[in-house]
Amino acid sequence: MSEKQPIISSQPGGYQQGPVVMVQPEFGSVQGKIIIPMTGNRDWSSGICDCMQDATNCVMVAFCAPCVQCQIATRMGENVCVPFCVPGAMIALRQRLRTLGGIQGTLCGDCLVFAVCGQCALCQMKREMDIMGIV
Incomplete structure (x- = not known):
C-alpha cells in the first residue's frame, strides 16, 4: 500500500483507528521533494560600505556593536542572547x-x-531592516 494513501477499514466511519494520515497535494514538487527557489531577486538596498547613509546607525555600531547585535536578533524574532x-x-x-x-x-x-x-x-543589516519595516 502506498504511504500517501489513507488507511481505510470496515469500521464505523470508514477509517481504521490509529494515527490520522493527512495527504497534501504535491504542489511545486518533484517526486515528493519540495522545490524552493534559493536565490533572491534583488540586491541589498545599500552597499556594504555605505555606512554613512545612516550616521546614527554607524556611530551605534562603532561604539556598541553588541547592542546592535541584540537589537537585530530581537527584531528578527530571536532571543536577545x-x-x-x-x-x-x-x-x-x-x-x-x-x-x-x-x-x-x-x-x-x-x-x-x-x-x-x-x-x-551589521550596519547594512540594520539599514535593510529599517527599509523593510522589520520592527
Whole structure:
C-alpha cells in the first residue's frame, strides 16, 4: 500500500483507528521533494560600505556593536542572547534577512562579509531592516 494513501477499514466511519494520515497535494514538487527557489531577486538596498547613509546607525555600531547585535536578533524574532550563545548567529540572521527580503547572495558571501568587516555587515543589516519595516 502506498504511504500517501489513507488507511481505510470496515469500521464505523470508514477509517481504521490509529494515527490520522493527512495527504497534501504535491504542489511545486518533484517526486515528493519540495522545490524552493534559493536565490533572491534583488540586491541589498545599500552597499556594504555605505555606512554613512545612516550616521546614527554607524556611530551605534562603532561604539556598541553588541547592542546592535541584540537589537537585530530581537527584531528578527530571536532571543536577545542568541548573538552571544549561538556560534555563527549573526551569519544565520543575515541569511534569514536575505531570505525574507528576497535578496541575492550566498552563505559563503555572508561568511566573508562578516570575516572582512563585521561592523559594516551589521550596519547594512540594520539599514535593510529599517527599509523593510522589520520592527
